[in-house]
């Protein structure tokens with residue numbers, strides 16, 4: 001899983017977190033190829049916490065700037081976390097590395113690529129637009 005400039009949003013904190021995600025998913029894939037069970041478990045634990053933290057950071061920025069697509073974007077994040085937890089739980093039960101390698105590649109890597117290039121970049125463009133175009137945060 002290779003980082004490329006086309007994934008950049010131009011928002012430093014988010015770009016840094018995305019690069020960290022790429023690096024860790026890359027290590028997860030490498031440890032699966034090597035059959036390094038301990039490292040697989042470590043990477044799954046790390047990623048479980050890190051994606052929640054990272055999505056939380058994006059979502060905070062969305063709320064602060066009154067991003068109009070916040071609810072849709074958060075829903076997509078929440079579904080990914082559910083999917084990730086399912087994959088992790090299944091690995092914990094079966095320890096099946098070949099199966100996990102396919103899931104990580106087909107589900108996680110593909111999801112991250114599509115999500116960053118689509119929804120995240122849409123948010124990046126919103127953030128870099130003049131602040132006057134941002135809607136105020138509506139609180140109930």
Ligand SMILES: [Fe+2]
Pocket residue numbers: 058073077115119120
């Ligand atoms: Fe996102």
